[in-house]
Amino acid sequence: MRLIRPPGVYAPQADSALLMDCLAREELGPGDRALDLCTGTGVVALAAARVGADVTAIDISRAAVAAARFNARFHGARIRIKRGDLAAPVAGERFDVVTVNPPYVPSASSRAPTRGRGRSWDAGRDGRLLLDRICRLIPSILAPHGVLLIVQSSLAGVGASLLALRREGLLPARxxxxxxxxxxxVMTARAGWFEERGLVAPGTRSEELVVIRTVRAGAAGAKAGTTPRPVVRPAGG
Incomplete structure (x- = not known):
């Protein structure tokens, strides 16, 4: 897929592809509301729009928002694109599918950068500055039976994400x-520091990317005579 990517905007890589592979297995289509956080170039939002979903994409970076808007127009996709901090621009709205490819690379600074290339990947000393916030946020933006798909590195604590999502009252994440x-x-340049922190074994020069999926339980006490929206399930699941 041809995409414009200004300097400082995250280039779609293996994590983007893995997330889109998982999105393709969901029963997502016309009438479903999809939200793509940390959209970057908008590549995942475009994948959701291709199947007819009503898509919103958000990024905090002005350059990313401009790139996503251009790429949506170039590909003839109808995507509502907003700039803001995570889901702040859509406060009060609910979505059937939420996808996220956040910054998750551990960095020497405990704070997330506010500008520059590192803004696309640096996420604090444990890589969880955005991941923990997203886990807390998800119940407020998922519709009943809505699905979250989030991609991250094994260096940023996969178990911590699974536990955090469970603490928020979502169905067991996996x-x-x-x-x-x-x-x-970027990771190669930090490999020695990763070893010192115990994030990787000595000599390790690879990471495992994972996609975590969870579902928000249906609302209790639904009105009589209404039909709950079916859970969006992976195809063949």
Missing amino acids: VVARRREPFGP
Whole structure:
């Protein structure tokens, strides 16, 4: 897929592809509301729009929002694109599917950068600055029976994400896809620091990317005579 990507906007990589593979297995189509957080170039939002979903995409970066808008127009996709911090621009709205490819790379700084290339991947010393916020946010934006798909690295605590989502009252989260990938330039440059922190074994120069899936339980006390929206299930599941 041809995409414009200004400097500082995350280039779709193996994590984007893994997330889109999982999205393709969901029963997503016309009438479903999809939200793509940390959209970057909008590549995952475009995948949702191709199957007819009503798509909203959000990024905090002005450059990313401009890129996503251009890419949506270029591909003839109708996507509502907003700039803001996670789901703040759609407060009060609910979505049937939420996809997220957040920054998750552990970095020496405990704070997330506010500008520059590192804004696309740096996420604090444990890689969880955005992941923990997203886990807390998800129950407020998922519709009953709605699905979350989030991709992250094994270096950022997969177990911590599974536990955090369960604490928020969602149905048990599980890893639905895995892919081992060699370190790219950023990770390679930090490999020694990762070893010192105990994030990887000595000599390790690869990470496991995972997609975590969870579902929000249906609303209790639905009105008589109404039909609940079916859970969006992976095809063949």
